[in-house]
Amino acid sequence: MADLDQNTVTDAVIAQMASTPDPRLREVMESLVRHLHAFAREVKLTPAEWLGAIAFLTKVGQTCTPIRQEFILLSDTLGLSRLVNLMDDKANRVGDATxxxxxxxxxxEASPRFGYGESIATHAKGPEMVIFGQVLNEAGEGVPNAIVEVWQTDADGAYDLQANDPDVMDMRGQFRTDAEGRYAIRTLIPLGYSIPMDGPVGDLIRQxxxxxxxxxxxxMLIGAEGYRELVTALYLGDDDHIDSDTVFGVSESLIVRPQPGVEGSPDPGVPSVRYDFRIARRAPHDTSGRVGADPSKIAAE
Ligand SMILES: [Fe+2]
Incomplete structure (x- = not known):
């Protein structure tokens, strides 16, 4: 056999993997090896740095628990989750869907159900706001009986899973649109938060x-029979970190600013936001747009 050098080793690996029966796995792994090897050559990766990377990834794995997914956090902070999301959006988002x-x-899953205009703050306290509007289809018609699921931090920047006994659900819930596709949610003004900084991803962020x-x-997660599930979020435009989200989730069209006196609000005295969500019919090949999954499910898989 021929001696390998720093270029031919890449071809040797790809040749050996060519027997992979699954064509997509073969394609993905071949590209991964090409890019990984090119990266190592570009930065002239040293043995000490390679070992450091192995130690880092080992620690990322060891930090994962049934309720903490450090690998997803790593993906998020590298912008990979957003990239996958953007590509999926480009391939599957229809027309002017949100x-x-x-x-x-x-x-x-299975958050509490609420009626039109009810508050999802069952335990937490803080300044209130209202979100209301319609769920619309491509033709701009209201979609009746759509599920609008909402979850957020409380006024201290903590999710219920972080703030309470994990059995207690708060600051989350499900609403159903009425015959005209209308929904209204009373909630607290959420606070921004730091990603968990006590693990290896936090160490990297500090470095x-x-x-x-x-x-x-x-x-927000919006679903209706026959429509593509919409996974999205509304961002508060006055937050100091609106232009530097550490996981790159913000889009201009999703920025809102609650204000008092908004016409049509079920309680105009409370700072309100009118936001209409547009959902699209589900295509036969459609998959869910859920990027960044429930860690308890990942742990169970
Ligand atoms: Fe969040």
């Missing part, structure tokens, strides 16, 4: 002199 955003690690904060936001 832009998507990351699902994040704090979504929980990069980044702040580690996400601007205040309200997660």
């Amino acid at each position: 832009e998507t955003s990351l699902l994040g690690p704090f979504y929980r 990069q002199a980044r702040h580690g904060f996400r601007p205040a936001h309200i997660h």
Whole structure:
């Protein structure tokens, strides 16, 4: 056999993997090896740095628990989660459907159900706001009986999973649109928060002199029979970190500024936001737009 050098080793690996029966796995792994080897050559990766990277990834794995997913956090802070999301949006988002955003690690199934205009703050206290509007289809018609799921931090910047006994659900819930596709949610003004900084990803963020904060936001998941599930979030425009989200989730079209006296608000005295969500019909090949999954499910897989 021929001696390998720093270029031919890449071809040797790809040749050996050519037997992979699954064509997509073969394609992905071949590209991964090409880019990984090119990266190592470009930065002239030293043995000590290679070992440091192995130690870092080992620590990322060891930091994962059923309720903490350090690998997703790493993906988020490298912008990879957003990139996957943007590509999926470009391939599957129809017309002027609302832009998507990351699902994040704090979504929980089976949150409590609320009626029109009720408050999701069942335990937490703080300044209130209202979000209301319509869920619309591509033709601009209201979609009746759509599910609007919402979850967010409280006024101290903590999700219920972080603030309470994990069995207690607060600051999250499900609403149904009425016959005209209308919904209204009363909630607290959320506070932005730092990603968990006590693990290896936090160490890296500090070494990069980044702040580690996400601007205040309200997660929304909207679904209706026959429509593509919409995973998105509304971001509060006055947050100091609105232009430097540490996980790159913000889009201009998702920025809101609650104000008193908004016409049509179920309580105009409370700072309100009118936001209409546009959802699109589900195509036959459609998959869910959920990027960044529930860590408890990942742990169970
Ligand atoms: Fe979040």
